[in-house]
Amino acid sequence: MSRTVGVREFRQDLADYIDQSEPVTVTRHGHTVGLFIPVRPDRKAEVGAYAEAVKKANALLAELGVDEDEVVAEFDTARKAKQKT
CATH class of the missing domain: 3.40.1620 (YefM-like fold)
Structure with missing residues (x-):
C-alpha cells in the first residue's frame, strides 16, 4: 500500500x-x-565491495612503497594549498 x-x-x-x-x-x-519507491541496498554486497577496494588500495600502496600516513600528509598539503587560492 x-x-x-x-x-x-x-x-x-x-x-x-x-x-x-x-x-x-x-x-x-x-x-x-x-x-x-525506496530501494533496499544489499548491505552484504556493499561491504564486500568496500573490502575488495581496500585490498586493492593497500596492494597499490605497497607496490608504490607508500604508507597511509604519507597519503594523508600529501592530501593535507594539497588541501591547504587549495585553501590559499
Missing part, C-alpha cells in the same frame, strides 16, 4: 521516506506528480 503526501511534506521529510520500505505517492495541488 502506498502513502500519499504533498510535495512540500515529501521534501521536508525525505530522509524519513528513504528509510521506509513502502512507496510514497507525491502530489501537488491534489494531482499525482510522482511516485517514490
Whole structure:
C-alpha cells in the first residue's frame, strides 16, 4: 500500500521516506506528480565491495612503497594549498 503526501511534506521529510520500505505517492495541488519507491541496498554486497577496494588500495600502496600516513600528509598539503587560492 502506498502513502500519499504533498510535495512540500515529501521534501521536508525525505530522509524519513528513504528509510521506509513502502512507496510514497507525491502530489501537488491534489494531482499525482510522482511516485517514490525506496530501494533496499544489499548491505552484504556493499561491504564486500568496500573490502575488495581496500585490498586493492593497500596492494597499490605497497607496490608504490607508500604508507597511509604519507597519503594523508600529501592530501593535507594539497588541501591547504587549495585553501590559499
